[in-house]
Amino acid sequence: MWPFATLAEAQAWQRDYRAGGHQPWHLDPEQTALSFTQGYLGFRDIGRISARTVSGRDARIGVALRGPEGGTAAIVHLVRYGTGPDAPWEVVGTDDTTFSLTMPGYGSLVRSPMMTGGRITGVDEGIRVQVRQPSSKAPLGNSCCIPAGGDDQSWKQSVSFSGPRDRVLTVVASTGGHIAEVERFTVTAVRTG
Known part of the structure; x- marks a missing residue:
């Protein structure tokens, strides 16, 4: 990755x-x-x-x-x-334990828009999803912020992205806002083709 x-x-x-x-x-x-x-x-x-x-x-x-x-x-x-x-x-x-990114699966072939999801335990969370590639400083796509929380609850969020040049992309979901902008994160690697 x-x-x-x-x-x-x-x-x-x-x-x-x-x-x-x-x-x-x-x-x-x-x-x-x-x-x-x-x-x-x-x-x-x-x-x-x-x-x-x-x-x-x-x-x-x-x-x-x-x-x-x-x-x-x-x-x-x-x-x-x-x-x-x-x-x-x-x-x-x-x-991952209390915050996971299980969709799309690790190594999956993806295209935009992409459905992401996983599970979370927490109170008053707002999940941001980004799509990144190593050859770019800026995210290729960003989706913010789906409310989530509870005990081991599922979450889903669609994210659109454009301009992939690398074969492997990083999907990162993050949450925070209580004491810092990002307090927890989870990542997975996907393929563009």
């Missing part, structure tokens, strides 16, 4: 890293999770690591708001992409 669109891109980074130490943060799952959250998704207030589990080529990194308020915003799932001890970390999704 991010930061490398293809294995060839990951291998090119490995060559650059071996030649001159280019962008060493790709070797750190915590820094990769924070770069994904703050840089790619644009969630600037989420800047603290709240949990860390690394087992071999698999990592789950909890990210949270910078201050003492609020809990874990998401558990970012990463895997090593490529071979060798310097294979970079790649974000492949989130592990």
